[in-house]
Amino acid sequence: MVQHHLTAEVDAVVKQQVAMARLGVGECGTGWQLFAEDGEMRMYRREQEVDGMVVDPLKAVHTVKGITGHEVCHYFFSPQYRYDWETTLEHMNVVETISEDTLVFYQLHKRIWPASQRDVVFWSHIRHLPNDQDRDGPHIWTVVNQSTEHPEYPGCSGKTVRIYLTVCLLCQTIVNPPKDGAPISRNDISCKITYCSVVNPGGWAPASVLRAVYKREYPKFLKRFTAYVINQSKNKPIMF
Numbered sequence: 001m002v003q004h005h006l007t008a009e010v011d012a013v014v015k016q017q018v019a020m021a022r023l024g025v026g027e028c029g030t031g032w033q034l035f036a037e038d039g040e041m042r043m044y045r046r047e048q049e050v051d052g053m054v055v056d057p058l059k060a061v062h063t064v065k066g067i068t069g070h071e072v073c074h075y076f077f078s079p080q081y082r083y084d085w086e087t088t089l090e091h092m093n094v095v096e097t098i099s100e101d102t103l104v105f106y107q108l109h110k111r112i113w114p115a116s117q118r119d120v121v122f123w124s125h126i127r128h129l130p131n132d133q134d135r136d137g138p139h140i141w142t143v144v145n146q147s148t149e150h151p152e153y154p155g156c157s158g159k160t161v162r163i164y165l166t167v168c169l170l171c172q173t174i175v176n177p178p179k180d181g182a183p184i185s186r187n188d189i190s191c192k193i194t195y196c197s198v199v200n201p202g203g204w205a206p207a208s209v210l211r212a213v214y215k216r217e218y219p220k221f222l223k224r225f226t227a228y229v230i231n232q233s234k235n236k237p238i239m240f
């Protein structure tokens, strides 16, 4: 089978991002500051600027009852659900289907005053990995989104600012089998979610504005997305 020109990049970036996501906030160096907490959700960021632009890396950890890593990644990756949970989207389309587990998206995000409107082109890859702590446990699932170029969407349309991002959603399913040997139900499962993201906002925007947008939008996004997966999954068979 002829390899797509992105196949090698996808494999390298996914491996690198999964390794990073697996590092706790303690391990991958100091500098992670907790900026939002809500129940089991903890959001950390590192203050980082590139050419005077805020690109603060973000790492969120969350544990959600009643859903699996496969379900979380399925609803995050699949385009048909995106408008249901991504509230900052004005337009989204699949530019290219590289394979059933690798898509290229174009997204136009709603303008977040006072920043100008942003758009992004990224490849998105979904993969499951053997659980190296528990060989016969459920697999780890991940989705990695990485900005990419595409001839149909040159980044210089003038109206909008092109952003660059790397996102890794890493999910580990935890099963607590019922004592009496009953079949596993949604009360016996939970999902440990790690969400890492670095967004380069493209054109300049005031650091204070961007940090306020991140502080407000990321916790909202993760809570809304996980609530969506719970609601979509609750009356369906468990996807391990």
Ligand SMILES: O=S(=O)(CCO)c1ccc(-c2ccc(C3CCCC3)c([C@@H]3C[C@@H]3c3ccccn3)c2)cc1
Residues within 6 Å of the ligand: 086, 088, 107, 109, 112, 115, 118, 120, 145, 163, 165, 167, 197, 199, 201, 205, 213, 214, 217, 218, 221
């Ligand atoms: O995880 S994903 O791949 C899910 C697929 O959609 C993803 C997440 C976030 C973004 C994103 C794009 C633009 C902007 C800003 C930058 C300056 C002005 C707009 C933001 C800011 C951080 C705030 C934000 C955070 C979370 C959700 C939406 N908004 C985020 C894009 C994709």
